[in-house]
Amino acid sequence: MKDSPRALENASVTLAEGMHFAGRIDGFSIDIDAEESVGGRGAGPQPLRLLLLGIAGCTAMDVISILRKKRQEVDDLEVEVLGSRVEEHPRVYDDVEIIYRVRGKGIEPRDVERAIELSEGRYCPVIAMIGEATRITSRYEVKEA
Secondary structure: OOOOOOOOOOEEEEEEEOOEEEEEEOOEEEEEOOOHHHOOOOOOOOOOHHHHHHHHHHHHHHHHHHHHHOOOEEEEEEEEEEEEEOOOOOOOEEEEEEEEEEEEEOOOHHHHHHHHHHHHHHHOHHHHHHOOOOEEEEEEEEEEO
């Protein structure tokens, strides 16, 4: 059987001014910029920080989907991702911590733990890729609504 062609995904940026770029992805616009010390003006997040957002969004979608399948009454899910960078260039993240905050009625902590385990170990491609080069840890908090 021949390999079927894979669909290519794309993103692009166009220089706006200084270090500010206008980005396009999936029909959406996002501005990115550099820090002020290298000519940025705060017109958007720095590109590397978008990886943190990618981690948060990817795992949050997995976790909420799994918790809904387990019929957990989740009123709110917040995922915060903290990244620590090395001092030398290219100043990559060497340590990432993911904090899950789940609020709802009668939330079962073991279901939250399992949802996180499935996301981080099986479903989230962003964590799978970044985890190859970075230590990733996580913790969660459950609050009654």
